[in-house]
Amino acid sequence: MKMSTVAAFALALGLIFVNLTGHCDGALQVGFYRGKCGLLDVESIVRALLTVKFLKDRTIAPALIRMQFHDCFVNGCDASILLDGSSTEKTAGPNLSVRGFEVIDAVKDAVEKFCPGVVSCADIIAIATRDVVYLSGGGKYSVETGRRDGFVSLAKSVKLPGGHTIGxxxxxxxxxxxxxxxxxxxxxxxxxxxxxxxxxxxxxxxxxxxxxxxxxxxxxxxxxxxxxxxxxxxxxxxxxxxxxxxxxxxxxxxxxxxxxxxxDFSTKFGRAMVKMGAIQVLTGKQGEIRKSCRAVNRRF
CATH class of the missing domain: 1.10.420.10 (Peroxidase, domain 2)
Known part of the structure; x- marks a missing residue:
């Protein structure tokens, strides 16, 4: 019997929440950017900006959680949801109400000023989401970084809805x-x-x-x-x-x-987010570090 869309989504969400073993990709690591931007701490820069924006608008928390979910469940956590274009993931029905892009843009701009060409947009999504989860009363969890940004974003690839806790x-x-x-x-x-x-x-x-x-x-x-x-x-x-x-x-x-x-919701939610953040990541020479999160650096 063919599994329904609802059942497929339910199974995916359930597996993320309860199957917490083997959750990290070998190429990802906590503190990946340590020492790569001189004395600057990339995650502290992101945290400072997110704190200011969260205090002005607390609804960015569910917005960014949803953004990471929608990004990771379409060809992996590669920031493909951020790319502009007439037929990119942004234009797909389930993504028309996804928001928070300007927050990621602001963080990317700030990081590029201090540390150009080093921090991926995919990692910024993961770090920023971790920070708003904590600011919203969720537990602290360490983000594994080292992702690179993808080149492809297609509306036809978008099939799943988001997972909800707040919003x-x-x-x-x-x-x-x-x-x-x-x-x-x-x-x-x-x-x-x-x-x-x-x-x-x-x-x-x-x-x-x-x-x-x-x-x-x-x-x-x-x-x-x-x-x-x-x-x-x-x-x-x-x-x-x-x-x-x-x-x-x-x-x-x-x-x-x-x-x-x-x-233990806070602990396991954090672990689930880490597990989700490792879905089909691009590392090494598989992707790129975009200059702007809205466009790839090179065209094919």
């Missing part, structure tokens, strides 16, 4: 669940009734669908990287169908239960 969703992404689930003219019967009533107030049936709601419906934890989101979907309080399916699908239900019911 928001527009009403038009789930409105059918509230009013016309699977063309029944009724709401999704699996949705918690109190959540259903709350979402209907925030997303009226005839509205434009541009309003946003928190993915984690616990107001005390909506902007904190913790296991609250998993507790919510376990209680049938998932806003997006694909999130709720993680708690219902037999492939990942057990993982959701573990995360929701204890589980």
């Amino acid at each position: 928001v969703a527009h009403c038009n992404l789930f409105q059918a669940r509230l009013y016309n689930y699977k063309n029944t003219g009724k709401p999704d019967p699996s949705m918690d009734l109190s959540l259903l009533e709350t979402l209907k107030k925030m997303c009226p049936q005839n509205s434009t669908g541009f309003n946003t709601v928190n993915l984690d419906q616990n107001p005390k934890s909506a902007s904190i990287v913790d296991n609250s989101f998993h507790k919510q979907i376990k209680m049938h309080r998932g806003v997006l169908q694909i999130d709720q399916d993680l708690a219902l699908d037999s492939l990942t239900k057990a993982t959701v239960d573990k995360v929701a019911d204890g589980f």
Whole structure:
């Protein structure tokens, strides 16, 4: 029997979260840039900039987490999602709402001033995401670096949606669940009734669908990287169908239960991010160090 898209996504996310052995690529290492920029600490430069930007706009945290997920699950963590062009990954449907590109640009510009041609855009994504996870209440974890940037970015390669812990969703992404689930003219019967009533107030049936709601419906934890989101979907309080399916699908239900019911979330989330950050990385002469994260240095 062919695996559904939802099941495939659920399996991928579940494997990242629970299979934490052998998580690093041999060519990646913690402190890769140490000594490569004189006395300057590349990660400290990134951290300082991210702290300033986070204090001005805390929503960059879910934005960058999502960006890294969408980059790594399409041909590996090679910063291909950053490339501009008429048919690049940026233009694919699932990526149209990915944001934070200007944050990565600002970090790249700053690093290039102090240390030109050394730090890859792929590594900047990984370091910056680590920093906003910590600033959002998640645990500290060490980032392995040494990635190089890829040359190819194709919209047709984009198939997977993102993974969620914090962030928001527009009403038009789930409105059918509230009013016309699977063309029944009724709401999704699996949705918690109190959540259903709350979402209907925030997303009226005839509205434009541009309003946003928190993915984690616990107001005390909506902007904190913790296991609250998993507790919510376990209680049938998932806003997006694909999130709720993680708690219902037999492939990942057990993982959701573990995360929701204890589980050293901060530590394991960090390890999962490190594991994800090592997917199909380019190292050595396999890629390049872009001068601008939005364009490759050489054309073919």
